[in-house]
Amino acid sequence: MRPLFHPAIEDVRPEAILHALADPGRAAMFAKIMQAGCVEACSAVASLGERVIPKSSLSNHIKVLREAGLIRSERHGTEVRNHSRWAEVEARFPGLLAGILNAYASDGGSGSCSTGPIDPR
Amino acid sequence: MRPLFHPAIEDVRPEAILHALADPGRAAMFAKIMQAGCVEACSAVASLGERVIPKSSLSNHIKVLREAGLIRSERHGTEVRNHSRWAEVEARFPGLLAGILNAYASDGGSGSCSTGPIDPR
DNA sequence: CCCATAGTTCGGAACTTCGGAACTTATGGA
DNA sequence: TCCATAAGTTCCGAAGTTCCGAACTATGGG
Numbered sequence: 001m002r003p004l005f006h007p008a009i010e011d012v013r014p015e016a017i018l019h020a021l022a023d024p025g026r027a028a029m030f031a032k033i034m035q036a037g038c039v040e041a042c043s044a045v046a047s048l049g050e051r052v053i054p055k056s057s058l059s060n061h062i063k064v065l066r067e068a069g070l071i072r073s074e075r076h077g078t079e080v081r082n083h084s085r086w087a088e089v090e091a092r093f094p095g096l097l098a099g100i101l102n103a104y105a106s107d108g109g110s111g112s113c114s115t116g117p118i119d120p121r
Numbered sequence: 122m123r124p125l126f127h128p129a130i131e132d133v134r135p136e137a138i139l140h141a142l143a144d145p146g147r148a149a150m151f152a153k154i155m156q157a158g159c160v161e162a163c164s165a166v167a168s169l170g171e172r173v174i175p176k177s178s179l180s181n182h183i184k185v186l187r188e189a190g191l192i193r194s195e196r197h198g199t200e201v202r203n204h205s206r207w208a209e210v211e212a213r214f215p216g217l218l219a220g221i222l223n224a225y226a227s228d229g230g231s232g233s234c235s236t237g238p239i240d241p242r
Numbered sequence: 243c244c245c246a247t248a249g250t251t252c253g254g255a256a257c258t259t260c261g262g263a264a265c266t267t268a269t270g271g272a
Numbered sequence: 273t274c275c276a277t278a279a280g281t282t283c284c285g286a287a288g289t290t291c292c293g294a295a296c297t298a299t300g301g302g
Contacts, residue, residue: 002250014224015145022139043248054292059250078248078299093227099220103135106214164279175261180281199268199279244302251296258289265282272275 004066004073004080009088012069017089017096020068025053026061027104030070034084034101041079125187125194125201130209133190138210138217141189146174147182148225151191155205155222162200 021027033040042062046053053061062082065071072083089097142148154161163183167174174182183203186192193204210218 014221014228015143015148017224018139018143018221022136022143024136027136041248055249056251056292056294057290059248060291063250075249075298078246080249093220093224095216095220096224097220099214099216099218100135100139103138103214103217107135162279176280177261177263177282178259180279181259181261184281196267196280201280246301247299249296249298252294254292256289256291258287260287261285263283266280267278269278270276272273 004075006066006072007069009069009085009092012089012092014093014096016068017070017093018100020064020070021100023061024104025051026065027100029061030065030084031101031104033071033082034086040082042082043079045082125196127187127193128190130190130206130213133210133213135214135217137189138191138214139221141185141191142221144182145225146172147186148221150182151186151205152222152225154192154203155207161203163203164200166203 021030029045032045036044042058045062046055046058062071062073062080065082066073069089070085072085073080074083086097142151150166153166157165163179166183167176167179183192183194183201187194187203190210191206193206194201195204207218
């Protein structure tokens with residue numbers, strides 16, 4: 001198993017973040033990781049709404065979030081814990097994440113993704 | 122030629138906006154349309170940096186921006202004029218566009234896209 | 243050692259994006 | 273009026289991306 005790759009914060013590109021969060025499912029995962037005290041096993045995030053996400057897709061979504069610089073993942077034994085990198089990303093691109101997550105939150109019921117109003121950490 | 126379709130502002134989805142702006146070229150077009158007094162023929166937007174964009178791709182990029190709800194296009198004789206819908210989008214998703222365009226702007230030279238700091242209209 | 247659990251990788255089907263060539267539509271002469 | 277030209281759009285094939293089931297690889301416990 002290859003070691004997990006994380007971009008340095010200064011290598012994080014806005015287009016990667018937008019692409020990662022342009023999927024409502026991924027945006028919901030990110031919101032959940034952020035709100036859950038910034039720690040979450042991959043599988044804990046596996047059901048969003050009605051939908052059960054297959055493991056392989058889940059693994060891939062998490063990878064997209066990680067490589068976009070949005071989360072940090074560490075292996076702990078057999079599981080992986082995910083932390084949001086909100087503070088770093090916020091310092092580099094102020095207002096970006098709040099704007100995006102609030103947009104999804106205010107879009108509300110109609111999207112597939114539930115996110116309360118934003119308040120990091 | 123089919124009449125141009127524009128979503129009503131309440132039908133605009135955050136994921137469509139993120140997807141549209143996840144392409145640095147499209148983000149640069151949008152920034153240009155906004156800054157150029159909100160009016161711009163498609164062809165006026167055709168050269169971004171070094172790159173000359175083929176007409177068919179350009180037409181498609183403009184369509185993506187339009188269908189995401191970011192711009193309004195009107196035919197005037199043989200050309201199409203594009204207006205940004207900043208105010209409407211800002212009212213629906215406060216802070217979203219500013220966050221995104223500022224992120225690209227502060228990413229600056231390294232991306233393929235030049236956008237000054239944001240100040241609508 | 244064997245099993246269960248948590249993730250990852252592989253590979254094919256379905257979808258999206260890119261760009262060249264052909265088409266449409268409007269305008270401005272001769 | 274008829275033709276030429278300019279601005280966009282559509283079509284379609286090649287290239288790339290995403291999704292998900294099946295097979296695989298760690299790790300920890302009994």
